[in-house]
Amino acid sequence: MDSRLLTSAVTLRVNGTVHRLTLDNRSTLLDTLREDLDLTGAKKGCDHGQCGSCTVLVDGRRVNCCLLLTVACDGSEITTVEGLSDGWSLHPVQEAFLARDAFQCGYCTPGQVCSAVGALREMAEGRPSAVTVGTEPPSGAAEIRERMSGNLCRCAAYPNIVRAVGDAAERAAEWWERTP
């Protein structure tokens, strides 16, 4: 079979670096990040979009990248856990996770952190969730629990995760303003 039918050229901007790749059309973004770009921060927990360990930000929105084909991300801006800190300082969510000790084994943590960054942005933009009441901007632990419920943590560090995300809310908004 003509291999050109099975592969595509894709341009991705990952953590600020442009990558031009020729990939099997069936590659998921998670495999591309982990196997082709050596970015192993995003984890494969289930490969079925059930656990959230692979959460990254695509054009600022959080996604389970095990369910996303890389060819569908052509031209996208992708931020993984490795791209959240700028080399000098950590992202406010990462700092909050450290301050609250919001993990045990750490395997789900990159996904939790990326998911929290995305969730806080959704909240700051006033996007409602299933538990949002009225028209006030969503906030508080109940909102955070709901929005973080797609990220499993078997060590069940949830109480500290929810506290950490709450702590980071204000500073995460500033981070978004600084980041184009």
Add this chain to the structure above:
Amino acid sequence: MTGPDAATATPTAPAGGSTRPPQSADDQDPRGLGASVAPADALAKAQGTYPYAADLWAEGLLWAALLRSPHPHARITRIDTAPALALPGVACVVTAEDVPGEALHGRRVHDRPVFASELVRHHGEPIAAVAADHPDTARLAAAAIVVEYEVLEPVTDPEQAFSAPPLHPDGNLVRHIPLHFGDPDVVGDVVVEGLYRVGRQDPAPIGAEAGLAVPRPDGGVELYVASTDPHADRDLVAACFGLAKERVKVVVTGVPGAMGDREDAGMQISLGLLALRTGRPVKLVATREEAFLGHAHRHPTLLRYRHHADTEGRLVKVEAQILLDAGAYADTSSDALAAAVAFAAGPYVVPHAFVEGWAVRTNNPPSGHVRGEGAMQVCAAYEGQMDKLAAKLGMDPLDLRMRNVMATGDLMPTSQTVTCPAPVGELLRAVREEPLPPLPVGDDEQDWLLPGGPDGAGDPAAVRRGVGYALGMVHMLGIEGADEVSTATVRISEDSATVICAAVDTGQGFATLARQIVQEVLGVAEVHVAPVDTDLPPAGASARGRHTWVSGGAVERAARMVRTQLLQPLAAKFGMSVELLTIADGKITSYDGVLSTTVAEALGGKELWATAQCRPHPTEPLDEFGQGDAFVGLAFAAMRAVVDVDVELGTVRVVEVTVAQDVGRVLNPNQLAARIEAGVAQGVGMALMEDLRTARGVVQRPGFTGYPLPTALDTPEVRIAKLIEDRDVVATFGAKAAGAVPVVVAPAAVASAVRAATGRPINRLPIRPQNAIVAQG
């Protein structure tokens, strides 16, 4: 570690804790025992750079895949690997006939073939392993192997295992313990009976099994895996490779979650065999489905109880029959059964007890060590009985429990005297005295808190609140004569210290504790914990929180030896005893202030090393009547669960769990609270949702939708009412392991609360909606 620099395949393995220095060593950092010292590996975990086995890479590596049986019970009539070998990119296929050493392995009993060759005994049993140049090629090749089966009727009901033809040359009975304690003819004024079932909880770590095997030039092999008992794993795999154990090295990587034993031995052996055969590094990352099929589960258990009491509610006799489904192979079923039988009556004084326990082989998925094994299942049953007895006597369930609680000096039904602190009554009082959370009724903003959510709930009027209580106990170390020992080395040079110990930090915080111990004893802020591999002396398994005691004890002794070496010359010079000197913040001072120097100056450029062992008081096996001093340490907890049940839909929301725990001594307040919260969440999972279902031995929907785990929404508020710090004089620092007790007690507390809300018996875990529905009049 990734990237081409890993060509020599010595990936950095951080499992004993990162070698990264602490974030900052300024005076604000908490230090020493009793302080909330943060884990040293936290930064790497938050940045996604903490390496797990699935993240490792080596130049020229091959990818492995396992072929697993689709049948729970079948005779294999033919295996043809030729179609797999014919696929381009396939380097090697191994089956049972390629195992050069021991054909059988197992954690306690060697009863499990590396690869099934004649008989398949459970769904998912490995039959062959493939190495290829791409993970998909490896999987396709495994699927291309032709296996012809003669499908046999599976034995899936453990009660049928007694009469069924033997499924294994060792027979179907793994162990039988008939515990006899007291007078069998005694009868109480009041008798209650109950039948309880506990389902198959899976450890379900988010990080599935993974590993990298690298052949060594000397014909040996190195395995990079998330082992929780690296020396035991090394000995087991080396025997199957037919290699001296010195030629196999297990290097422990980051452990991506460990509620049970890691790592699946069948996977480790397959990886090593493929690396040895091909002479190339081989990597395997299990799929989620394989993870459910490959590792051991909590024992599904059937429990039949009869409690006798007098009219005042004092327990007279407990009779029980406990049947553990070991699945196809024995694994650690013997330990789980001993715990189940010994703790069958719970933390209560029982003058007479007659308990029959069995662990049997079936064609179900194998069971093994999962946090709180044996103790959790019986807790659900004896606490169910206490609720039932209270109802029959017309007593408050709390008063009934209080009347019977165990204390130090009481006898367990194994005739072992409880010598450690056992403040059971105080724990129960502590949870009882906590205020109850308010009802969400009539508050629009809280409506969504009703079970099923704002849209999912039927009629809010159908929601009933229930409050339930449970007490429980668990052991902390290896039991029945297991040689509990750990060895640790401490080194100091200039102003930093290093701990070298093969105790694996699974995220439970041992590396943090080791740093705290050395900070405390040697007064230095900067303490590194070395990575773990089997070139270090053994420390034993990371299970039951035993490293706090055994490895913590070894680290403390080694640190004290270093301290003596450091201080003795100074003490001699100043004509005072070592005891009159103190070390803090890197400074050595004498009681009178005459001597004041720094640790670095006292060392004078030298390095000091010391190695020490900790071997707690030995235990003995239970005898033919289930009697003996089989346990060293016991830990207790009391819980109160508050639930809201939609009695039309049978949905349950756990509103709050209040905990009082017997911890001996708080060594790290933040870490301790996190362990308790985690244990409660895992217990709530067991109570409400976690059950790996099988249909005639075939695992159903092995994924996170078929097997849901508690999410941030399902995990209740955890209120810690009291941590009782009665030091256990025989334990290191007087501390008791904290992680397992909450898992043991929480399911029983939730069941008790649902019982209170619905008036239904709730004799099955996890609680299914149909068990929590109340017929409407």
